[in-house]
Amino acid sequence: PSLTLHFVICKMGMLPVMYIHRQSAYLLGQHGRIADIPIDHPSCSKQHAVFQYRLVEYTRADGTVGRRVKPYIIDLGSGNGTFLNNKRIEPQRYYELKEKDVLKFGFSSREYVLLHESSDTSEVDRKEDEDDKEEEEVSDS
Secondary structure, X not given: OOEEEEEOOOOOOOXXXXXXXXXXXXXXXXXXXXXXXXXXXXXXXXXXXXXXXXXXXXXXXXXXXXXXXXXXXXXXXXXXXXXXXXXXXXXXXXXXXXXXXXXXXXXXXXXXXXXXXXXXXXHHXXXXXXXXXXXXXXXXX
């Protein structure tokens, strides 16, 4: 199944699902003219990180070698870092991404969740509902 990068909780409300299977790599950053996925936060670099599909070999149960495409993230030496599941990753090193991994860039509070088309999103939907309730309570006071 193709993978989607799903924008989840953000201060400005829910962003649409972004399908990221049409290219082999996507540049994330503030540089609007060249970034495939713009990150509009002052703590993010112009060319912050790259999401990339890579062909990797693996050994099957029968001992034969197979190849499959997997998603990876690499920080391009950004000033304020890239975070994978709330841990800052080392720059210039590829990290394999798994379903429901959470990415954050710089000091932005926006979270990016990697989902398959067939992913169970009930957990994500529940978190969005909780955030909507918190926003309503804040605006009522």
